[in-house]
Amino acid sequence: MSPFRNPRRLSVVAAAAVLTTLAPVGVTAAHAQVTRIRQGSATDVSRAAWSGPAYTMNGSGGIVTATMTRAIDAIRGGAGAIDVVVIAASGTTTPECDVITDLAGVNSCTTLTLTAARDGNDTQVNTDIRNAEFVYFAGGNQCNYVAWKGTALEASVESVVAKGGGVGGGSAGHHVNSDIVYDACAASATSATALDDPYDRSLTFTTGMFRWPHYADTINDSHFVERDRMGRTMAFVARAIKDGRTSGGKAWGVGVDRDSSLHIDRNGLATLSGGSAYVVLGDHQPEVAVAGQPLTYSNFKIWKLTNGQTYDFANRPTCGYYLKSVNAGVPSSNLYSGTPVTDCTTPPPPPPPGGSSFTEVEPNDSRSAANDVSGNTYPLTVTGDMKSTTDRDYFALTLNSKQKLTVACAVPTAYDADIYLLDSGGSTVTRSVNDGAGADESASLTRNTSGTGTYYLDVEAYSGSGTADYTCTLTKS
Template sequence: MNRFILFALYTWLVNLAITVSCVQNDEKISNGRSAASIGLVGNVNDVNTTTVGGTVLAGGGTDVDEIFQWMIKKAGGGDFVVIRASGTDAYNSYIYDLGTIDSVETLLINSRELANDPEVERTLLNAEAVFIAGGDQANYVNFWKNTKVHHALNYLRNTKLIPVGGTSAGCAILGNTYFAALEGTITSIEALDNPYNKYLTLGYNDFLKQPYLSDVVTDSHFANRDRHGRLVTFLARMNKDTGILGRGIGLDEKTAVCIEPSGIGKIYGKGTAYFLHQKGINSTPETCLNGSRLDWYQNQRAVRVYKVQGTDDGTNIFDLKTWAYGTGGHHLYYYV
């Protein structure tokens, strides 16, 4: 009798283990596949879909559903990977529920060791869309620059041609010039008072390469945190340090620009996008020196701005190929 009970108990436990195993490997939820993975929703197996490249710059705050739907469409419903250096896997279910997509996985890459992990690299290279979450861009620079993650991101956008995007800190590193925040953040007042303030740490042409952003620096939480002055200062520094005619994109919270392969940027969301560019080779800052307040007047026409409101369907646009055309907005000038 005791042997029969033991055998029955053993059989029940084996069947239970098989059932649990099947549940854990179900299509809907799975544990991560690399040391950096903090969760995956959807199919655990890799798929290959036809993709179309594109870039998303999001201004932080509440996420804009339409930009993820735009990315999902360009990803051909393939595998979507979110990368970050802090935080949770909250994007997984959110993105998965926005459209037909094979899977969404979050990688928490918070060390250079993980950024050089072959399994992390493999997960990224297999992705059909990648989104860089918010956080602290200094971590992204310190942990990812000159690693497998760095080179995978450039390969994905420029060779594999998939959609790549980022919000807040994730948006900050997508321009060829980027505010690295290696010493912490900086306010507009601090930047204007001294363009070479120790907190104004810029990186030039040594990190991510996105089409149409070669001479561009981005900024998020734009009107919400009064960052107009610091973006103007970024442009002044770009011109002073490298000789280029600086361009900048400032994005309010709940606002994003989705850049098509043609260079047309569609503005989504509830806020405003600002496209700043230096007026010409004769519009250099009058004074841009360490310890001195920025002087960039140029007869009140130092920096030309195209200000455009976002919409739910991305009707309003700006041409990032020419920087000369847009719809739904108007031009103005910034000067200091």
């Protein structure tokens, strides 16, 4: 969300075309007037049935003609024309309609600028919306848009989708079209701020405004790579789960980059036009999401889409993602890329009851570079993969006197991996080296000396490699 609108410029030709259709409505002395600028035909189309719904989710405020054209064609079924309404909360010009009116299949485009929450109940505003077949929310400040929750405008927009029309938006307009809206009503969050404290004052949300078919439990974000917003989307997802805002204990962040757009068809299939978009799934409770403390969350599942690629929101995939984590506010490296998991036949189990989980952070190929898991809650689920035939993953932990460590590792069929339990000097205390790809491993040791000591779990590739995860459960007794 940007605190300022994208520049809204009315072309000379468009200005001449709308002089006779400019009609202020809902004027009161208490606030600036609602403005209505209609371009194209002065008469709405009339038709018994439409073929949508269709949606466009844009990473920045401007119209992306590729997805807008697809939505128009889907709604009109390839024949006839539709009326479009653009809703804005500020500005006096019509950059969205300037583009839309030039597209095939458009009968008219009306820009409505609403400057107060009460404008959501304006009669002319709601008549225009209900007579339209597509509603586009312009860029700006989504806090202004969520103020229309509960007004007649909310129901009017929903009626457009219900009759087979469509809805979309860019930047702030993209935010308001998700199930859980990051409203930014207190301040605009950065990734650093959100990861350092997922309950920072800048993380505020609105729910119960729009829930589009196939798009439940989503949180949209915009200008995604351009403004480095992966971290804050991770925090949004963790907050949604922790706060119980989702229907099934899972949340999907949908981040779309600048000048990119998702077209979502009536069956829930999203297709990207432009540079990139990301779907970020959180499917378990965060390990640490507490006010005033950094976020810890393991194994966000991330799908990266490039131009022409798809994501099915109706049948959400269980494969093709890469994994990234946040540990004490520090995210994994290279958040915007990763090796997709292609072997999803045996997904990692959830953390044991009362325990936590941790995903390896490379490089961890030696004891000196070991991932420190000593501060985690046990039982602890550790996941990683053997990225090469010589890969080694080290995890450091501590044991108290007379404390027993037990490690049980589920190994995928893509490779054969062995485990070693080492003392603080690197000597092998015990090991498990079962033969065969997919052969599970287990080992245990007990600290028989006084005080607290450091130990290492060493997971080593014996033969083969791949992106499929091994899963090791560490218990102390």
